[in-house]
Amino acid sequence: MALIMPFVSVAISILYTPLLLLILCIIFLASIGKSLGVRRLYVNILLKLFEYGRQHIEVAKIKIQRSDSSDEEDVPPAPDDNKPPSATIKENGMNGTLNTVIERQEILGPSPELNYKRSTSQERVVNGHKTPQGNGENNIEFHLANCLDLVKAGMESIIEDQVTSVFEAEELRSWNLLTRTNRQYEFLTWRLTIIWAMGFVVRYMFLLPLRIMIFVIGVWWLVACTACVGTLPDGKTKQRVNYAVSVMCFNFLSRCISAVITYHDTHYKPRNGICVANHTSPIDALVLMCDNCYSLIGQRHNGFLGILQRALARASPHIWFERSEVKDRHAVARRLKEHISVPDNPPILIFPEGTCINNTSVMQFKKGSFEVGGTIYPVAIKYDPRFGDAFWNSSRYGMLHYLLNMMTSWAIVCDVWYLPAMTRAADETAVDFANRVKAVIARRGGLVDLMWDGQLKRMKPKKEWRELQQEEISKRLKGE
Amino acid sequence: MGNENSIPMELCSNSRVNCIDFKVENFDADEIRRLGKRFRKLDLDNSGALSIDEFMSLPELQQNPLVQRVIDIFDADGNGEVDFKEFIQGVSQFSVKGDKLSKLRFAFRIYDMDNDGFISNGELFQVLKMMVGNNLKDTQLQQIVDKTILFADKDEDGKISFEEFCNVVGNTDIHKKMVVDV
Numbered sequence: 216m217a218l219i220m221p222f223v224s225v226a227i228s229i230l231y232t233p234l235l236l237l238i239l240c241i242i243f244l245a246s247i248g249k250s251l252g253v254r255r256l257y258v259n260i261l262l263k264l265f266e267y268g269r270q271h272i273e274v275a276k277i278k279i280q281r282s283d284s285s286d287e288e289d290v291p292p293a294p295d296d297n298k299p300p301s302a303t304i305k306e307n308g309m310n311g312t313l314n315t316v317i318e319r320q321e322i323l324g325p326s327p328e329l330n331y332k333r334s335t336s337q338e339r340v341v342n343g344h345k346t347p348q349g350n351g352e353n354n355i356e357f358h359l360a361n362c363l364d365l366v367k368a369g370m371e372s373i374i375e376d377q378v379t380s381v382f383e384a385e386e387l388r389s390w391n392l393l394t395r396t397n398r399q400y401e402f403l404t405w406r407l408t409i410i411w412a413m414g415f416v417v418r419y420m421f422l423l424p425l426r427i428m429i430f431v432i433g434v435w436w437l438v439a440c441t442a443c444v445g446t447l448p449d450g451k452t453k454q455r456v457n458y459a460v461s462v463m464c465f466n467f468l469s470r471c472i473s474a475v476i477t478y479h480d481t482h483y484k485p486r487n488g489i490c491v492a493n494h495t496s497p498i499d500a501l502v503l504m505c506d507n508c509y510s511l512i513g514q515r516h517n518g519f520l521g522i523l524q525r526a527l528a529r530a531s532p533h534i535w536f537e538r539s540e541v542k543d544r545h546a547v548a549r550r551l552k553e554h555i556s557v558p559d560n561p562p563i564l565i566f567p568e569g570t571c572i573n574n575t576s577v578m579q580f581k582k583g584s585f586e587v588g589g590t591i592y593p594v595a596i597k598y599d600p601r602f603g604d605a606f607w608n609s610s611r612y613g614m615l616h617y618l619l620n621m622m623t624s625w626a627i628v629c630d631v632w633y634l635p636a637m638t639r640a641a642d643e644t645a646v647d648f649a650n651r652v653k654a655v656i657a658r659r660g661g662l663v664d665l666m667w668d669g670q671l672k673r674m675k676p677k678k679e680w681r682e683l684q685q686e687e688i689s690k691r692l693k694g695e
Numbered sequence: 696m697g698n699e700n701s702i703p704m705e706l707c708s709n710s711r712v713n714c715i716d717f718k719v720e721n722f723d724a725d726e727i728r729r730l731g732k733r734f735r736k737l738d739l740d741n742s743g744a745l746s747i748d749e750f751m752s753l754p755e756l757q758q759n760p761l762v763q764r765v766i767d768i769f770d771a772d773g774n775g776e777v778d779f780k781e782f783i784q785g786v787s788q789f790s791v792k793g794d795k796l797s798k799l800r801f802a803f804r805i806y807d808m809d810n811d812g813f814i815s816n817g818e819l820f821q822v823l824k825m826m827v828g829n830n831l832k833d834t835q836l837q838q839i840v841d842k843t844i845l846f847a848d849k850d851e852d853g854k855i856s857f858e859e860f861c862n863v864v865g866n867t868d869i870h871k872k873m874v875v876d877v
Contacts, residue, residue, distance in 0.1 A: 258756070357839045359855075360864045362805050362826065365761045365870045370789050370875045372755035373765075374733060381754060383736075479831065631804030671754050680758035687761065692827065692839075 234425075238432060241470055249250055254626065255477045258602065261625050265391055265601060268407060272390060275404050276536055329351035333468030355692050364686075381576045382672045384604050391601045393624065410499040418623045422473070426622040430471040437464040438526040454559060456528045458508045465504040472498065477505050483633035485562040485592035488555055489584055490623055492594040494566035494605035495574040497614075499596055500622065502629060509564040510554060512547075514538060548587055555589045562592060565648065573606040574598050577657045578669040580649040590636045593652050595660030599628040610672065632659045714754045721790035729782065734782050762827050763849035772871065789875040795865075798873040804862045814855040816840055 245252060259494040392407075392414050440460045469476070478484075485505055493497060503509060512534040516524060528531050534550050554560055567580035574597065585591065598605040603624025607617050621627065632654055640650040650666075657664035668674075704833050722730070734738045735741075739749050744750060750766055759866045760767075768784035777785070788801045806814040819840045827836070847855045847863045855863075 270710045318760070355835060355839055357823070357843055358863075358867075359806070359843060359860065360802070360867045360869065360872070362761060362822070363802060363869065364865075365759055366802065366805060367789070367873055367875060369756060369762050369765045370786065372753055372759070373737075373750070374786060374875060376755045378755060379736075404843055408703060435783070667754065676751075676754035676757040680754070681760055684758050685760050685826065686830050689827040689830035692831070693874045 217340050223632065234428070237425075238428065241429065242436070242467060244433075254470075254473055256472070258475050258626055261602060264410070266308065268410065269394055271407055275407075279355055325600070356694060357692055361591060361692070366586075377576070378661070378667045378671050381578065381665070382608065382610070383573060384606055384608060385573050385575050385600055387600055391603075391625070404416070416623075417561065418569050419518055419624070423623050426471045426473070430468070430618075430622070432521070433471055437524065440464055441526040442532040444531075451559075454531070454561075458561075461504065461508050461527075461530065462506070465501055469501055469505050472621045472624070474502065474505070475626055475628045476502055476505060477630050479630065479632045481506070481633060482594070483635050485559055485594075485633070485636070487560060487562050488590035488592055488636070489551070489587065490562045490592045490594055491566070491567050491580070491584060491652060491656075492596055493574075493577045493660060493662065494568045494571055495598060496604055496605045497594065498573040498627065499566065499606075500564060502596060502627075502631060503564060503594065506631070508561045510534065510561050511564055512536075512551070536565070544583060548583065551584065551587045555587065555639050567653075568669045570672050571607045571609060572669060573604075573608075574662070575666045576663040577653050577660070577669055580653045582645040582649050585639065585649045585652070586645040588639070591637055591648075591652055592636050593656050593659075594633040595632040595656045595662070596635065597630045597632075597660040597662070599630075602623075602626040602628045604629055605629070630660075634659055696804075721792040722783070722789040725868060730783060732787060734779055742776075744778040745782065746776050748859060750777075755777060756877075760828070761822075763825065764805045764808070764822065768801060777808070786875070789873055791874050793874075795870045798869055799861055800857070802873065803857050804868065806855075806860075814860065816844055816853065819843060819855075822845070 247674070256580075392411050440463075444453065444457050444460050447456060490503075490509060492503065500509075500511060508531065510531065510533050511527065511535070515521065515535040515537055524533070524535050528535060534553065534554060536547070536550075538624045540546050551563065554563055567584050568578050569581050570578075571576055574692055603621065603626060605621070605627055609617075612620065637648075637652055637655070643651075656662070700856050722759060734745070737745050737749055737753075739752065740746075747763075747766055750762065756762050765785075766777065769781055771781050771784065778817070788797045803814070804810065806819055808818045819835060823836050823840060824833075831839075844853070844855060849862070850861055
């Protein structure tokens with residue numbers, strides 16, 4: 216240690232001025248909302264590097280295959296081989312395995328309330344039909360092959376199921392020179408290993424310290440700015456200042472993960488009401504806040520997140536709940552209603568999935584935010600997984616570990632699509648409306664539209680779903 | 696089948712899968728590798744074998760009424776768990792390269808619960824009960840069972856043999872219905 220310290224102090228004294236200039240430069244650029252295009256250039260260079268790596272890997276793979284399987288007439292694997300096994304089924308089927316077999320989409324909508332409603336109403340129908348059918352039982356048709364659909368569906372989900380796969384990081388088609396999502400590429404050739412090592416040095420020795428510094432300064436900058444804005448009297452001026460300040464601060468913060476965000480269809484950008492988006496990670500909020508001002512809703516936290524929450528709440532209205540209040544759905548709905556009833560309030564940002572999904576799919580939207588009424592502004596967020604996986608697998612990594620992963624990734628590249636505002640039709644239930652909004656987001660973002668409940672990440676599946684399937688089968692046997 | 700491959704050794708070394716060098720029809724090395732990965736993912740407690748609870752942790756599977764029968768067929772030695780060899784062999788019967796006879800045999804085993812080579816009246820009743828739950832009356836079910844057996848039972852011994860089963864099911868497009876992409 217004693218030997219290293221002088222070097223460190225010399226390095227700091229040399230690097231101090233340029234770094235300070237760099238930081239000031241970044242703050243300045245963020246505040247005028249401009250970018251020098253450095254990040255875009257960086258991303259383009261990375262893309263070229265990945266392409267080179269991919270070609271290199273393919274060549275290396277073919278060589279390895281030739282050397283150890285000379286007598287096999289193996290065709291070199293087509294690029295599609297890395298596709299998840301049932302991807303083709305998914306693309307063909309409406310919504311994947313069981314659905315296409317059962318041919319009833321809504322039966323897989325495992326929302327407890329929905330199920331409950333459905334099953335009771337169906338039971339009534341079934342009971343109503345039972346008496347007349349009890350006399351003429353001959354119209355129940357069963358064939359020994361009737362079980363095959365179920366068996367096949369079961370086999371498909373054994374090989375790959377949709378639900379648990381969306382809670383795991385997505386597998387990449389080609390290696391992005393990070394040792395995270397693809398394990399099988401750890402050593403192929405010397406050249407690749409050297410490139411990887413250089414990348415490692417750049418990411419950990421250069422980017423990480425810089426990004427941590429940007430992050431720390433960014434957070435203080437945000438706290439300081441919001442405190443200043445908070446002293447202004449409420450009114451139009453405060454809102455306008457807050458808008459500018461918040462976009463500037465978040466733009467600054469977004470540089471700590473080298474976020475390169477492309478916003479599409481900005482004329483649909485929400486101005487008030489409720490904005491709903493698919494949820495991949497806590498970064499989603501940051502990504503959206505870089506382009507617009509939103510009110511956030513969530514549980515009140517202590518510690519670091521608490522500081523941020525209090526800072527944000529000083530400058531503009533946000534909804535933070537006490538832990539005891541969160542369970543109270545009526546209280547949440549009331550606060551939401553209050554918020555959107557004031558037309559000047561910024562749009563409120565909600566992630567109705569309620570949990571982070573790996574950005575390949577959209578899971579069931581909770582109906583709560585769709586019951587409130589008012590206009591819904593859907594937003595689709597799609598990250599480019601090649602530069603770094605934005606998905607927060609919260610059951611595996613803690614918040615700090617996740618932040619570290621983000622800051623040592625190459626970059627976070629994502630597309631944001633603003634979608635036309637939607638309102639609930641007069642005869643539409645909140646659940647149907649939620650599904651309609653979800654379908655729109657899934658289509659725009661190129662995500663698979665799933666009916667499953669995101670809470671399955673932590674919950675055990677429910678018994679009633681099997682009973683629903685059984686009901687469906689007996690209905691088919693009866694020829695209904 | 697001409698396409699025989701042994702399990703690649705690397706799979707055996709980096710998992711605690713109880714791995715003997717056995718031959719598997721119908722799969723190439725890449726497919727085996729993928730299935731091995733899937734197996735390790737399903738094997739939550741890393742015991743080298745899948746228990747019923749581990750299968751049931753998949754919501755899609757949990758809601759499948761016949762899941763218990765499928766797992767029973769996978770579990771060839773009947774010890775209540777599916778090891779990697781049983782897993783591969785079970786899945787291989789659904790491979791595109793699998794022959795029609797083994798697919799028919801798998802379907803037959805769904806109904807033949809005690810594996811005695813015959814589908815008895817009681818067995819068919821139990822499987823049907825699994826499929827429809829409490830949505831049909833037992834008397835209705837019994838009528839379906841009797842009718843089905845009467846229709847298929849050519850030698851009139853009151854139960855369905857594999858041969859009789861094939862006569863009924865064999866002409867349906869079973870080879871299309873029982874194929875899963877690995």
